[in-house]
Amino acid sequence: MEKVMGILERILLPVADKLNNNRYLTALRDGFMVALPLIIFGSIFVVIANFPFLDQLLTEEAFTTYQNALNPASAATLSIMGLFVIVGIGYKLVEQYQLDAVYGGVVALAAFLILTPQVVEDVSGVIPTASIGAEGMFLGILTAFISAELYRFFVQKNWTIKMPDGVPGAVSRSFSALIPITLTLFVFLVIRIIFSYTPFDTVQNFIYSVIQQPLTALGSGLPATIIAVLLIQIFWFFGLHGQIIINSVFDPIWYALNDENLQAFQSGSELPNIVTKQFIDTFLVGMGGSGMTLSVIILIFVIGKSRQLKELGKLGAPAGIFNVNEPIIFGLPIIMNPLIIIPWLVAPVVITIITYFAMATGIVPKPAGIIVPWTTPPILGGFLATGNAWQGAVLQAFNLMVVCLIWWPFLKILDKNYYENEEPS
Structure with a gap:
């Protein structure tokens, strides 16, 4: 066991350290965090607009009026979430270079809009929401990275307009950003013109056909999801925040899949994807945190005899209910603890498989x-994530019991070890 852990440590720690400190992955992660409050706001109103049994309590006309009144909340946030992510990424990436970050955000947005066709069914001057939603997410991320780097390059080359000392700061900064922004946006205008002479016609069509569709198909499959979940657990075992590291890579895929399901749900169509952002966040992380450690807390109260575990259970339960599990990760401990590596790695994979097939077969x-x-x-999370379906809540409860069964013998050994080493009270 120690030899295996040593090999894993030598291989994974350097990789994890590089990923954790990569400026682009950091900007990507932080860019999604900028958009998160808006995304949650829109999601809340999707739940309210589709509250269970409301369509049976109201007349069809009243229910339609009710939904039409609430739909702008999600249309102005979830449906165009790509725009908020683009601004966030551009802002956060330029901020890392200690430059005026707000211009990084606006130049990223403007560059993306230059590339975006503003025609819908021969009507010009309008932007299709698909281009700034799921289909446009990958292009938006690439655009934000490239535009922020171009802006940074031009600024650091001092290709700027210097204003006299007496000019107000806001005016001086605007003129200083003028040339870098102009050159950056000109590059994207040239890119748009070039693509108009290709068979793809637009950059969106090229990105979606050549890059996004294959990656999305890969990320939506069970094998890739199992690998992602396993890596999260392994990184955490070595004391690294696996969720942040892996989500930085997979979030663009999972959010795009999530948005496709949302559009289908709102239109009453069949939901196309099983693996989405909420598949991970609700049915894996959303059960006590990474590793579903709410089950560990429940087990502590059921079988725990040692004072150490009993006190840990009392400390970790309030936070664990709300999916914060640092007390368990550092208090059990989980990090570098060979006694629990098997359930720590196996349980999330088992739950991923159970959840996937429960949804693939239509049970949930x-x-x-x-x-x-x-x-x-x-329980509440599973109910809400599946569109107010009771089956989602039952699946979470079932999964918690499965995790308890997997952890039972290993926690029993750990508790016995602690109990035998404690002095009599």
Whole structure:
């Protein structure tokens, strides 16, 4: 066991350290965090607009009026979430270079809009929401990275307009950003013109056909999801925040899949994807945190004899209900603890497989694309994430019991070890 852990440590720690400190992955992660409050706001109103049994309590006309009144909340946030992510990424990336970050955000947005066709069914001057939603997410991320780097390059080359000392700061900064922004946006205008002479016609068509569709198909499959979940657990075992590291890579895929489900859910169509952002956040992380450690807390209260575990259970339970599990990760401990590596790695994989096939067979509805806050307690989270379906809540409860069974013998050994080493009270 120690030899295996040593090999894993030598291989994974350097990789994890590089990923954790990569400026682009950091900007990507922080860019999504900028958009998160808006996404949650829209998700709340999707839940309210589709409250269970409301369509049976109201007349068809009243229910339609009710939904039409609430739909702008999600249309102005979830449906165009790509725009907020683009601004966030551009802002956060330029901020890392200690430059005026707000211009990084606006130049990223403007560059993306230059590339975006503003025609819908021969009507010009309008932007299709698909281009700034799921289909446009990958292009938006690439555009934000490239535009922020171009802006940074031009600024650091001092290709700027210097204003006299007496000019107000806001005016001086605007003129200083003028040339870097102009050159950056000109590059994207040239890119748009070039693509108009290709068979793809637009950059969106090229990105979606050549890059996004294959990656999305890969990320939506069970094998890739199992690998992602395993890596999260392994990184955490070595004391690294696996969720942040892996989500930085997979979030663009999972959010795009999530948005496709949301659009289908709102239109009453069949949901296309099983694996989405909420598949991960609600049915894995949303059950006590990474590793579903709410089950560990429940087990502590059921079988725990040692004072150490009993006190840990009391300390970790309030936070664990809201999916915060640092007390368990550092108090059990989970990090570098060979006694629990097997359930720590096996349980999430088993739950991933159970959840996937429960949804694939139709026993449980697929995630409806509603972004449920990650602090939502289990059972309620499953109910909301599946579009107010009771089956989602039952699946979470079932999964918690499965995790308890997997952890039972290992926690029993750990508790016995602690108990035998404690002095009599």
